[in-house]
């Protein structure tokens with residue numbers, strides 16, 4: 001494909017955009033239990049209008065866009081207040097949870113290099129910490145130590161974190177809450193450990209940090225997890241999740257400027273303009289900043305409280321229904337608005353496709369380190385309006401999955417997949433596996449076969465399969 005020789009009309013371009021979107025996940029009216037956080041039409045309008053107003057402004061240089069600097073400092077101040085930080089706390093607006101966590105790790109690494117002379121820094125992660133911390137270790141070429149969690153609660157045990165500390169350790173991570181099972185790590189104990197061993201502690205509140213203070217005010221039992229806990233040195237919190245901002249909105253916060261200094265990249269050693277980048281992006285649209293500022297001011301504390309109440313209510317209804325269901329079980333008692341459930345009688349993967357046929361998106365999670373394959377539900381404020389339709393469809397889909405049972409992949413194939421060796425894996429192995437999964441070019445028809453196959457493999461092999469899948473998916477359009 002080439003750039004069209006002549007431009008199309010505005011109408012033709014817009015029509016094409018609409019046409020291309022027809023196959024996308026329909027997210028309005030609460031049908032999706034991951035990826036999309038829906039604040040309703042009025043919130044959407046405020047966000048889009050604010051975004052468009054500042055779309056073209058460039059947050060690369062805050063000195064020439066005082067508006068964008070103001071939005072950022074306001075948003076960060078609200079975030080610090082929400083997470084009970086004090087006047088010493090600072091932070092930055094980032095493009096998302098991953099960027100916030102990458103920056104926290106980078107700042108920790110450079111702080112440890114400069115203050116403690118540590119040349120080969122290591123980070124300690126519960127296996128439930130979001131994969132973006134593994135990405136940070138990978139990108140920054142740092143060693144990570146993965147710590148198993150308590151299989152009864154899915155929370156990390158402080159003594160296991162302590163056992164993983166060595167002279168190169170610079171940072172521990174805890175989650176509030178962790179995505180997979182929706183529970184909060186014992187942050188006060190981790191904070192005490194961090195202080196005792198003179199380590200940094202990052203609390204990842206990307207998904208839970210915004211909503212949990214509201215749940216606490218609604219009377220839910222919420223472990224202390226924020227800057228009120230001594231020993232917590234940095235935090236991440238996303239606004240593009242339960243803050244209902246446009247995508248590209250998160251903050252990374254530090255207890256002091258001493259630590260944040262190490263986040264900032266500056267370069268005067270080239271021939272161009274001086275580069276001063278607090279975050280990973282350099283040129284960046286002012287749209288996400290303006291939209292985030294706008295939604296925070298539009299909904300206000302009262303609006304977010306109303307949404308939190310609806311989320312809490314919907315979570316309790318769905319958790320109660322799953323707890324009472326004879327064929328499935330909750331992996332953990334929800335401590336936020338995230339739910340994971342599984343079955344010890346049959347494979348749960350067919351539920352994903354069965355729900356998709358009924359117009360819902362629920363998210364499969366592969367098994368790892370004792371956490372059995374399961375289905376994740378991120379409950380939204382809009383869920384409460386659809387819960388009466390959702391539960392019967394979920395029950396019917398569970399019944400369907402129970403019927404499919406063992407036929408998903410035959411036992412000999414499961415054994416063969418489990419025996420695959422990552423070091424012997426080639427692109428040809430991938431093609432053979434895809435053929436066995438019955439996929440045509442592009443996206444697989446359903447997800448059941450592929451998820452079942454991935455789940456049967458060692459994680460290192462599954463990772464290779466997924467890399468090949470994306471390497472094949474992003475190919476330039478022909479014609």
Ligand SMILES: Cc1ncc(COP(=O)(O)O)c(C=O)c1O
Nearest residue numbers: 096097098130178179204206207
């Ligand atoms: C706990 C946690 N941390 C980090 C992330 C990564 O956030 P993002 O997808 O915005 O990069 C997520 C995403 O769901 C999350 O739940």
